Amino acid sequence: NAGVTQTPKFQVLKTGQSMTLQCAQDMNHNSMYWYRQDPGMGLRLIYYSASEGTTDKGEVPNGYNVSRLNKREFSLRLESAAPSQTSVYFCASSEGGSFYGYTFGSGTRLTVV
Amino acid sequence: AQSVTQLDSQVPVFEEAPVELRCNYSSSVSVYLFWYVQYPNQGLQLLLKYLSGSTLVESINGFEAEFNKSQTSFHLRKPSVHISDTAEYFCAVSESNDYKLSFGAGTTVTVRA
Numbered sequence: 001n002a003g004v005t006q007t008p009k010f011q012v013l014k015t016g017q018s019m020t021l022q023c024a025q026d027m028n029h030n031s032m033y034w035y036r037q038d039p040g041m042g043l044r045l046i047y048y049s050a051s052e053g054t055t056d057k058g059e060v061p062n063g064y065n066v067s068r069l070n071k072r073e074f075s076l077r078l079e080s081a082a083p084s085q086t087s088v089y090f091c092a093s094s095e096g097g098s099f100y101g102y103t104f105g106s107g108t109r110l111t112v113v
Numbered sequence: 114a115q116s117v118t119q120l121d122s123q124v125p126v127f128e129e130a131p132v133e134l135r136c137n138y139s140s141s142v143s144v145y146l147f148w149y150v151q152y153p154n155q156g157l158q159l160l161l162k163y164l165s166g167s168t169l170v171e172s173i174n175g176f177e178a179e180f181n182k183s184q185t186s187f188h189l190r191k192p193s194v195h196i197s198d199t200a201e202y203f204c205a206v207s208e209s210n211d212y213k214l215s216f217g218a219g220t221t222v223t224v225r226a
Contacts, residue, residue, distance in 0.1 A: 104156035
């Protein structure tokens with residue numbers, strides 16, 4: 001099925017561990033995004049990539065890094081996980097800009113203990 | 114920078130009754146407005162969007178939203194809800210020609226028989 005694929009779906013980390021969340025889209029979209037969702041706070045933008053080869057910080061980038069590996073893939077890395085990073089992470093893509101709306105993946109539920 | 118306020122965090126409603134979800138935004142420039150729906154344990158799906166033109170926009174499953182520039186609002190309505198409309202609804206705003214969407218905190222709609 002066409003769309004945005006995120007892996008893994010669930011993950012438990014210990015404080016200080018590192019991990020990479022993977023995201024891939026097969027719609028030939030130019031732009032990709034990483035959001036985190038926390039209860040009562042909606043979705044907050046972590047990083048985005050307007051096009052292949054570019055990345056920019058969003059609203060809450062501290063503690064995260066990203067890589068736009070190619071047009072299809074956009075990964076999110078936690079170098080040293082903290083309990084405050086416990087959240088549901090969503091990857092999204094769009095043809096280019098907000099005009100087209102976003103297509104979201106099904107999310108990664110991350111718990112840091 | 115733009116921001117979004119969803120005025121109700123939870124809306125309980127009986128099946129076949131009408132529902133209205135309120136959304137206000139702030140921005141100093143022209144905007145695009147969106148409503149997304151999130152069913153349990155899923156990613157967000159685009160419900161409808163306002164880009165320009167007619168201020169009343171409709172979705173394929175009976176929802177409609179009206180853009181009111183003077184009141185900076187984009188309220189979502191449905192005249193008769195179904196059990197299957199139980200979900201969390203997010204209002205989002207983007208400044209025209211921008212890549213980033215800013216989301217509200219979400220409104221949980223629970224439809225009871």
